[in-house]
Amino acid sequence: MNPSDIAHGWSHLNFNSPFADLAIALNINWLVIVLYADAFVSPSGTGITYTATTSRMIYGMEKNKYMPSIFGKLHPIYGVPRQAMIFNLIVSFIFLFLFRGWGVLAEIISVATLISYITGPITVMTLRRTGKDLYRPLRLKGLNVIAPLGFIFASLVLYWARWPLTGQVLFIILIGLPIYFYYQAKAKWKGFGRNFKAGVWMVFYLLAMMVISYLGSDKFGGLNVIHYGWDMVLIAMVSLVFYVWALKSGYQTEYLKDAKKINSQLLNGQSEAAAGKE
Structure with missing residues (x-):
């Protein structure tokens, strides 16, 4: 590193890979090798994890009748949904074509993953009401406060x-609605009214977040119609409204009834095991 590079301050430096570039500037070659190796290994581990989880998601969607039956087949030996894995590979290629560059793709995936976390507080509080009789070894205290705060922070x-x-990611997610409507029509709209009523809050939530993001502070890329500070107050208030709406929309589905049967079997198995030890 030449002294002239920092003559006008550290803010004028432009490192694409800050740690690696700094190590190169300081001639710490072994650290450069470690950092670049880590940059390859870490995403690979995440990729392997997502290869398994996303294929199971597609497999589960087929079992819920929202994907073609070909994705519900498992390999006879390894028990993995290969067709679902191939489908995810094709989707990955499409995303690489549309969002060129690792940085852009990482941003898209991060925001999309964040949206899945938003459903967590809603799910756990709904289960507290609809599945209160289920056996669970862990019961988190203070969830009545933690859940709404978690929803607001998310x-x-x-x-x-x-x-x-935010608008791009939310738009991509809303593209799934036509697919949902197609399979509902294919199932002759069986149970559509109740299911849609229970989940329509999410559609309006995403639209509301898109509008607020567009009109929000210019610090976050918006038009600055809603000024900095007030935008976050508005987000918190709107989030609480949707949180209450979502909780009131939840109901006991047939899947929860199946879960209760499995839960009872696990509880009986534990009781028998405890009795056997005695």
């Missing part, structure tokens, strides 16, 4: 992702 992080990234 909404804020989604907003902080900046426009237009």
